[in-house]
Amino acid sequence: MRLDDLVVPDSAACTAAREVAGAYCSPALLNHSIRSYLWAAAHATANGTAFDAELLYVASLLHDVGLVPAFDSHTLPFEEAGGHVAWVFGAAAGWPEERRTRVSEVIVRHMWSSVDAAEDPEGHLLEYSTSLDISGRGVDSLPERLRAEVLERHPRLGLADEFASCFRDQAARKPDSAAASAVRAGIAERVAANPLGS
16 A cells, blocks of 8 residues: 555545644644544555545544644633534535534544444544554554655654643643543653654
8 A cells, every 4th residue: 555545535625624724733733634634544445444535634634723722722622622623614614514513523532542433434543543643553554665655745743742742731721631631641651652753
């Protein structure tokens, strides 16, 4: 499997999601979001998992917007704040309410410890791919050649330090959040040890 074998959807919503992520996310966080989609698409392709490429792409590009200052909520976990942003984004894109709710669910569920692929393939794929990109969980399930291609095109740019700092900040202000639980469970150490690099 090569990078060019992966389906990257090309719709107005996908273009807009990339523009929003590029405007608000740091270069490292933007590349993380793009890689998250690519790892998800590769995993789906390898395992024969059918998925909605546009929905997953938009969710991937917007899944961490709740970490950026413009959208950080002092009352909601970042994944819930990001889900709300995605719901509003979907409304602006002309998506029906059901699809807006789905993109929000996928973003919220990326912080779950696991998501059932049969019940929510896009949620499962985003949970899988973000875990892989952040902590390296399941990295050996993807071909080394593909990993090298993706990292060359979308490098990590110091993501480990930036992400650990974001999660420590979330944990300090929102001690009951999933980010706080991840910090207590040693996410910073796992990110630093990620075989994909820092």
